[in-house]
Amino acid sequence: MRPFSPRYFPVSDPKYIRKMTDRIRYLREQSLNAVNHITAERALLVTELYKSRMVQEVSIPVLRAMTLEYILKYKHIYINEGELIVGERGPAPKACPTYPEICVHSLEDLDILDSRKKVSFKIDEETKKVYEEKIIPFWNGNSNRDRIMQSMEPEWLDAYKAGVFTEFQEQRAPGHTVAGGKIYQKGMLDLIEEIRDARTKIPDTRCQMPDKNQVSGIRHPASVEIEELTAMEIAANAIILFANRYAEALEEEAMRHEARAMRDEGPETRDEGQISKIENRKSEIKELARICRRVPAHAPETFHEALQHYWFIHLGVITELNPWDSFNPGRLDQNLYPFYKRELEAGTLTRERAKELLQSFWIKFNNHPAPPKVGVTALESNTYTDFTLINLGGVRSDGSDAVNELTFLILDVIEEMRLLQPSSMVQVSRKNPDNLIKRSLQITKTGFGQPSYFNTDAIVQELVRQGKRVEDARNGGASGCVEAGAFGTEAYILSGYFNLAKILELTLHNGFDPLTRKQIGPASGDPASFISFDELMTAYRTQLNHFIGIKIRGNDTIHRIFADHMPAPFLSLIIDDCIANGKDYNAGGARYNTTYIQGVGLGSLTDSLTALKYHVFDQKIISMTGFLDALEQNFRDYDEFRVALIYNTPKYGNDNDYADAQATRVFELFFEAVDGHPTSIGGIHRINMLPTTSHVYFGSVIGALPDGRKARQPLSEGISPVQGADTNGPTAVLKSASKIDHLRTGGTLLNQKFSPEFFDGEEAVEKLTALIRSYFRMNGHHIQFNVVSAATLRDAQKHPEKYRDLIVRVAGYSDYFNDLGEDLQNEIIRRTEHT
């Protein structure tokens, strides 16, 4: 095990620390102090298996299941002192494995990861050596990423290089899904029964096993389902095996405990406290061993079992592949409530114990950073956060208020733990009481960006519009940043960010990209010849549809690559109806399959179009040629004009219809271009509006924009206004933001910054509650508040050492301020602060 760094990390408010049990305080500190580093454990095991003759003998789904089994059989079993939930993805907390079959890191990548200032992963010499000698030679040119890049058409590669869009599946597997209620009611053995049942339903003629002498890949279409179901069964058994290895290790530890107790000085020399402590831990370990023998093989029966059960499943999902958003326990307050209630009534659980178990569970998430990304993917999602988003509140499947006692207990946990991971949100429905919002705001106002606020009624309508059953929609929520999904029944795969502002730059250059100096889009007309704003918009639409077409064709190829080469039989066990369909999650086996393209830069684009309309076509203050020259010069010698652009031009975010009309216009064009296009795995393309950190990257590939933004500066994020452009206060922002039709998206993201002083008054929480309710009445999807002053942030930039625990809202997630790049830090400081 790698020693933890001794660096001191001042964390959280002492008043919360004092409340914690010694155990939680220790585990939490340890998790915070642990240094993110790379372990070659998984890469080595995968490589060993892929070098074996298995590759020749079994089908690809079975090979993937066997790979999981091989890892879980041989990986290091780590049990932390005092922990109540066991299981680590790597050999120790924050030891992050790699996934060479998806993307193999080069030595240069590893050096960058090791030495980069932000979001670094330490790599020791031995790991590098293993990489150099064993991992890279085997996988170089053979990873899924290589497969993807070799399959993309030249137009796709040009657009990708120019920063028109990013590609999610390039370094990570599709995931973007969440556990439904099922897994809290079923064990792996139940699922194996279902698999066997599904197998019997496949017609006999199709039920032949594939020819063993065939090379990998399934030739006979009739055997696809059989292979997939066989793979699922292997995967289900693999996780049982893993849990049993933990049980064995725990049983051994219990024996060691016993032996030590006997060996040590006699009990008469110890005080009673010590004796009972040792006894307690011994029985605790025995209980943990019992739990690991029971779950995930069987359905959980106790609160503790339910948490451990989920955790094994979580580890299964994130060990099998490196899916986006890791995985997510779903509607936690709802899913756990039956266990909580039953045990509380039976007297086998106390509120305090439940809290301690939840806190242990929280620490587990924090121990698991997002697998290291490089290149463009690191730029679009540059964070340790792996986007598990705990959902609280909302409605039950019958539409009734789902808030319960556990909701508030979990909010206490969120407040006290103050951890980066897991992230958390509250779903707010008309049916939920105001005290859900008020209690949550008490946490938000402490300024660490959690929980965020989601509109359940909007989410349900969004999902129903997409054709889902209303019950499935009500059982859903949001995951990742703000993505709406039907939990347990949907694969809702984000395919990449789409640079809406870059499309304007290409339009203004008639399809030529000034960054890569290449004609990458169609000739949509010389902008100087446009006599109306509508003509400009027609040209924009031509460019937009062209590049969306390229992106969708790329998605279709990539979906097929994952379906054929990287099935995920373990994840398929969890998401309905993969088993019943005998079809893999990555091949469209889920009940609902949605592929998203995420639009970025709405505010920047809206303000740019508004500026062109206002100054060139309506006020006729400047000619298009003159305007283009100003952009070309990056506003050199155009200072006065730039002042007019910034200060005296209508802007999105001020409830000004002149500007907001361009936002809805762009939204409609984007929606028309994407929504409804079928995917190659039986799903449908949809849109949502969120950036993670891509608005910084996307800004870096664009020259000056007509809204007065200089070249290479970040774009606006989510559906938030351009940083600093909203000068009419938060109600005007919410009005502007709700003019686009959120119900036809799969999620939008709006951030608002409030100074801590705003919360000084006694009524601030009441007023923010009303603000949230109003926004949600207007069908707003999500809102989050950053409660930290610009002065604090500026000081933190100057003296990072004093602010190591400062957590801020970035986009659909929060992050340590110190871990953000300087450009992103500046961008957050510039977002308007409401006092």
Next chain:
Amino acid sequence: MIEGLIFDIKRFAVHDGPGIRTTIFFKGCPLSCWWCHNPESRSDKPQRSVKHLSLDGHLFEEEEIAGYNMRVNEVLREVEKDRIFYEESGGGVTLSGGEPLHQPDFCEELLKSLKTNGFHTAIDTSGYAPAEVIGRMIPFTDLFLYDLKLMDDPGHQKYTGVSNEIILDNLRLLVNTGREVIIRFPVIPAITDNPSNIQSIIEFLGSMQECRNAEMQNLNSPAHQLTMATSLRSSPQASPIEIDLLPFHAISKNKYRRFGMEDKLDSEKKVSTERLMELKALFENAGFRIKIGG
């Protein structure tokens, strides 16, 4: 149609009455308080000034005119925009200034229209207006935010430019008519925040509180009790008068300069949190409800 001279409309006003509000700032004020943080609100004419816009560390000058004429329906169109927020928060519209009562016809017309359109209305006033003017506003005003600055008349004249006699009379009148009134007390170190002024305010408001209580007791007479069953169990006391303490902030130096006006107070002095807490306790002990910052 009648027009008013307005110098600002602020949405999401959260310190000018209950809930989320929109505040309409009237231009023109008969007072000239030393601590005034809206010096541009004094003159009842539009005023030119030079605004500095900053871009990449460079300053650009721009002429700005403070004050523009608006019709009632234009104001209504603005306040209509945030109706949903008023509804969710129990908010509404506040007329402030300047002194709204200084433009009585427009003020009355606007209040009437606001009420007709279902908005909660508040006036933030110095109270320096003929009683008849206040009387005209009463039917359309749900809440008066009423400034009480200095009880000593010579002091009041020195620091605000006018006598407080009419102000105190109007306040008595308002309280007697049973309108909802919140007292706003600007805490200006040494000037309004001194022991004798505080004591005088407590006495003055105390006597009004008694009047209100007496009124309440009348309401609790047997005849009333028949119709107001709920008040049988409630206290016979009227709810305590609310006083909002508005601590001085040196935020307007730049504005005085821009409008070429003399900043007589010219103070950087901040009111300490400790002092505010002391004042809060002082007033609370005297039986008032206190809010800091309004």
